[in-house]
Amino acid sequence: MIERAVILSTGDEITSGKVVDSNSNYIADRLNEIGVDLVSVITVGDVPERLEWAWRTAMQMADVVISTGGIGPTADDLTTETIARITGKQLWRDEPSVEHMQRLFAALGRPMPENNLKQALFPETAEVIQNPLGTAPGFRMAVEQATHTSHLVVMPGVPREMKPMLEQQVIPWLRSQRGSGKIFATRIFQTFGISESGLDEAVAGLIRPQEAKVGFRASFPQISLKIMVEDYPGEAEKRLAELSERVRDRVGSYIYAEGDSTMEEVVAELLTQKQLKLAVAESCTGGLIGHRLTNVPGSSAFFVGDFVTYSNEMKCELLGVSRNTLREYGAVSEQCVLEMAAGARARAGADVAVATSGVAGPEGGTPEHPVGTVCLALVADGVKAARRHQMRGARDWIKLLTSQVALDWLRRHALGLPVGESALFRR
Amino acid sequence: MIERAVILSTGDEITSGKVVDSNSNYIADRLNEIGVDLVSVITVGDVPERLEWAWRTAMQMADVVISTGGIGPTADDLTTETIARITGKQLWRDEPSVEHMQRLFAALGRPMPENNLKQALFPETAEVIQNPLGTAPGFRMAVEQATHTSHLVVMPGVPREMKPMLEQQVIPWLRSQRGSGKIFATRIFQTFGISESGLDEAVAGLIRPQEAKVGFRASFPQISLKIMVEDYPGEAEKRLAELSERVRDRVGSYIYAEGDSTMEEVVAELLTQKQLKLAVAESCTGGLIGHRLTNVPGSSAFFVGDFVTYSNEMKCELLGVSRNTLREYGAVSEQCVLEMAAGARARAGADVAVATSGVAGPEGGTPEHPVGTVCLALVADGVKAARRHQMRGARDWIKLLTSQVALDWLRRHALGLPVGESALFRR
Numbered sequence: 001m002i003e004r005a006v007i008l009s010t011g012d013e014i015t016s017g018k019v020v021d022s023n024s025n026y027i028a029d030r031l032n033e034i035g036v037d038l039v040s041v042i043t044v045g046d047v048p049e050r051l052e053w054a055w056r057t058a059m060q061m062a063d064v065v066i067s068t069g070g071i072g073p074t075a076d077d078l079t080t081e082t083i084a085r086i087t088g089k090q091l092w093r094d095e096p097s098v099e100h101m102q103r104l105f106a107a108l109g110r111p112m113p114e115n116n117l118k119q120a121l122f123p124e125t126a127e128v129i130q131n132p133l134g135t136a137p138g139f140r141m142a143v144e145q146a147t148h149t150s151h152l153v154v155m156p157g158v159p160r161e162m163k164p165m166l167e168q169q170v171i172p173w174l175r176s177q178r179g180s181g182k183i184f185a186t187r188i189f190q191t192f193g194i195s196e197s198g199l200d201e202a203v204a205g206l207i208r209p210q211e212a213k214v215g216f217r218a219s220f221p222q223i224s225l226k227i228m229v230e231d232y233p234g235e236a237e238k239r240l241a242e243l244s245e246r247v248r249d250r251v252g253s254y255i256y257a258e259g260d261s262t263m264e265e266v267v268a269e270l271l272t273q274k275q276l277k278l279a280v281a282e283s284c285t286g287g288l289i290g291h292r293l294t295n296v297p298g299s300s301a302f303f304v305g306d307f308v309t310y311s312n313e314m315k316c317e318l319l320g321v322s323r324n325t326l327r328e329y330g331a332v333s334e335q336c337v338l339e340m341a342a343g344a345r346a347r348a349g350a351d352v353a354v355a356t357s358g359v360a361g362p363e364g365g366t367p368e369h370p371v372g373t374v375c376l377a378l379v380a381d382g383v384k385a386a387r388r389h390q391m392r393g394a395r396d397w398i399k400l401l402t403s404q405v406a407l408d409w410l411r412r413h414a415l416g417l418p419v420g421e422s423a424l425f426r427r
Numbered sequence: 428m429i430e431r432a433v434i435l436s437t438g439d440e441i442t443s444g445k446v447v448d449s450n451s452n453y454i455a456d457r458l459n460e461i462g463v464d465l466v467s468v469i470t471v472g473d474v475p476e477r478l479e480w481a482w483r484t485a486m487q488m489a490d491v492v493i494s495t496g497g498i499g500p501t502a503d504d505l506t507t508e509t510i511a512r513i514t515g516k517q518l519w520r521d522e523p524s525v526e527h528m529q530r531l532f533a534a535l536g537r538p539m540p541e542n543n544l545k546q547a548l549f550p551e552t553a554e555v556i557q558n559p560l561g562t563a564p565g566f567r568m569a570v571e572q573a574t575h576t577s578h579l580v581v582m583p584g585v586p587r588e589m590k591p592m593l594e595q596q597v598i599p600w601l602r603s604q605r606g607s608g609k610i611f612a613t614r615i616f617q618t619f620g621i622s623e624s625g626l627d628e629a630v631a632g633l634i635r636p637q638e639a640k641v642g643f644r645a646s647f648p649q650i651s652l653k654i655m656v657e658d659y660p661g662e663a664e665k666r667l668a669e670l671s672e673r674v675r676d677r678v679g680s681y682i683y684a685e686g687d688s689t690m691e692e693v694v695a696e697l698l699t700q701k702q703l704k705l706a707v708a709e710s711c712t713g714g715l716i717g718h719r720l721t722n723v724p725g726s727s728a729f730f731v732g733d734f735v736t737y738s739n740e741m742k743c744e745l746l747g748v749s750r751n752t753l754r755e756y757g758a759v760s761e762q763c764v765l766e767m768a769a770g771a772r773a774r775a776g777a778d779v780a781v782a783t784s785g786v787a788g789p790e791g792g793t794p795e796h797p798v799g800t801v802c803l804a805l806v807a808d809g810v811k812a813a814r815r816h817q818m819r820g821a822r823d824w825i826k827l828l829t830s831q832v833a834l835d836w837l838r839r840h841a842l843g844l845p846v847g848e849s850a851l852f853r854r
Contacts, residue, residue: 286721290709300737311731
């Protein structure tokens with residue numbers, strides 16, 4: 001029965017500060033999800049006596065020790081031999097692993113260095129964990145301690161090899177070891193336009209603690225809501241579907257995606273589906289809306305162009321904003337962004353256009369237009385929406401939040417929902 | 428004499444995977460720089476017996492234990508009382524810290540909650556470390572162990588409060604405790620256009636190990652080179668100046684900044700200084716160049732506008748690229764980007780313009796223009812430079828690398844250096 005875990009993260013690149021240990025955070029998140037209690041994360045460099053101390057300590061403390069790093073082909077990769085030494089096991093060579101490495105090198109057209117054979121050595125009693133993406137297989141073994149059995153899970157440190165190994169081979173095994181016969185069913189909702197506490201409040205009355213575990217993760221400017229149901233197969237999925245339906249009923253208008261999609265991916269998919277051509281006119285966001293949308297592969301299907309008109313002159317010359325409007329209302333006004341959007345739409349021959357103008361700061365604020373004042377507009381066939389927002393934060397946050405609102409308006413427009421009417425953040 | 432350190436990182440938000448522990452990496456980097464050996468990073472949640480174990484273990488292992496987190500005003504902030512308990516010290520209240528907190532709350536126009544008084548409690552013998560940016564002061568105290576003295580350094584977990592405290596109060600103290608009377612003098616060079624191994628080779632012959640420690644840090648697409656000299660005051664700075672001069676002589680053309688400036692900051696400063704107005708024309712980079720430049724406060728001084736012309740039609744309509752050029756050479760050609768840059772410059776009335784066009788992938792590649800083919804141009808008074816590059820990597824890398832080359836060309840142009848001639852990466 002596995003209840004307590006320790007993560008062991010090894011490598012001089014971490015203790016010297018060269019690399020941020022993102023693996024531990026990734027593993028901690030997944031352990032939390034399946035209800036395994038993470039007692040500690042211990043990090044040490046590639047120093048034999050420190051590795052030995054870390055392994056001994058971790059095994060004493062935990063039912064499962066999950067380790068990343070230290071199984072490469074070089075002399076400072078010491079994880080496997082450290083474990084063999086402290087558990088008193090011999091090393092044996094796993095021939096299928098040797099063949100797998102040879103195939104990988106053959107595919108690259110390169111001879112396999114002798115050193116790599118080291119990566120096919122495992123302590124006796126270890127079970128090999130395949131690594132389809134790299135030369136270093138992982139392994140798993142059980143070690144008896146005075147009070148409990150400690151299961152060791154050894155994985156490579158390269159995140160793109162570690163993550164699929166964890167997801168496909170380690171987490172399913174850990175779940176099966178939890179012993180109850182129950183499984184975990186999980187769903188993530190990506191939201192925008194509602195605060196974490198607002199979301200918490202809205203969901204609190206919907207889901208009782210015994211029905212599911214609910215988690216929030218704020219990654220500015222969006223908040224994700226995760227529902228985790230632990231139950232027997234069949235039951236778990238059924239309850240998750242019911243709870244998800246309740247969540248959609250209550251906060252559906254704030255949910256822009258289920259799963260891991262980003263806002264720009266959702267907008268790109270919708271505009272492509274609906275065959276809507278998009279033009280953008282940016283002032284304070286400076287190109288960020290275009291940048292985010294063109295991060296999505298295939299964005300040329302809907303994205304025609306982006307007019308980043310930073311100066312007033314460019315707003316008039318390029319987008320046909322009238323000099324009168326600038327004189328009377330200024331560049332940070334609903335009137336100005338409406339003309340920018342209309343101009344961009346006409347110039348690009350697009351179906352829909354969004355525009356932004358504001359004071360991103362830290363300089364440039366006035367009593368009338370303090371830093372954080374931002375105007376947005378969306379113009380399409382029969383649609384003309386504009387709104388002024390007062391945002392707070394540093395320059396990059398104001399740019400990012402403004403781009404997110406603009407993308408959310410595009411999403412709502414493509415779905416036939418009203419745009420520009422909601423408050424920026426509902427509490 | 429302080430030689431070995433342990434970093435102690437505490438908080439349920441880390442062990443539950445909600446937050447990446449970036450503090451430890453930051454501290455590890457600084458310790459490495461001043462030659463303190465980081466034995467281990469230990470992370471535990473807000474659980475009394477785990478905190479106690481972590482502190483006892485760390486004190487045994489290290490001459491200095493640097494802790495972040497656990498000194499907030501809430502009930503699960505347990506660091507101070509844990510230390511008091513295991514060292515057998517009473518807690519006393521530091522009145523200047525209380526007054527500091529009261530001033531902070533008064534400035535916000537809010538009453539100070541009773542809870543916050545907890546943050547002014549310290550173990551006797553502790554020395555308070557001021558926190559100008561927040562309510563939680565840190566502290567430092569020495570604890571005798573069987574074999575050595577362990578110095579405890581306690582700081583808040585919020586990075587924007589922790590970092591200045593570390594830089595201004597902890598690192599200088601640590602240096603003074605190293606006992607040799609020597610100091611560390613450091614300089615960072617930001618480079619672009621040369622690979623890490625190329626830089627390593629170039630510098631290897633210049634600086635002998637006994638003269639200085641040399642470190643590299645690759646943060647795509649740039650590489651920073653750090654030189655650290657340890658010597659007596661006066662000597663250290665003098666040698667650092669000499670070595671820096673050697674580095675500038677050898678790889679100066681790749682160095683775009685000394686210190687922590689970004690490429691966009693350097694370009695913004697140069698263009699503002701030289702009073703050069705800039706226009707940008709982007710295809711494959713999709714707004715990223717504009718976004719990066721407008722991240723710099725005050726960019727409206729030089730940045731006029733950015734034409735993100737994703738479609739061929741827009742390239743012709745907006746920038747005056749000739750249909751003949753597109754027919755004959757295609758949109759990914761030196762001819763096309765030269766016309767884009769010239770068009771943007773003319774339309775915006777700018778002094779200098781850069782343009783990009785390429786295949787960012789993963790789709791859209793052809794045998795003639797495989798994914799990663801990128802053309803750039805710079806046009807100014809009497810200057811017309813264009814070049815084709817073959818890049819490798821994912822879509823976001825190709826966009827980022829292209830934007831970096833464009834910014835580097837602008838930097839070179841503003842400095843009167845030739846642009847467009849160097850290879851993308853000199854090995």
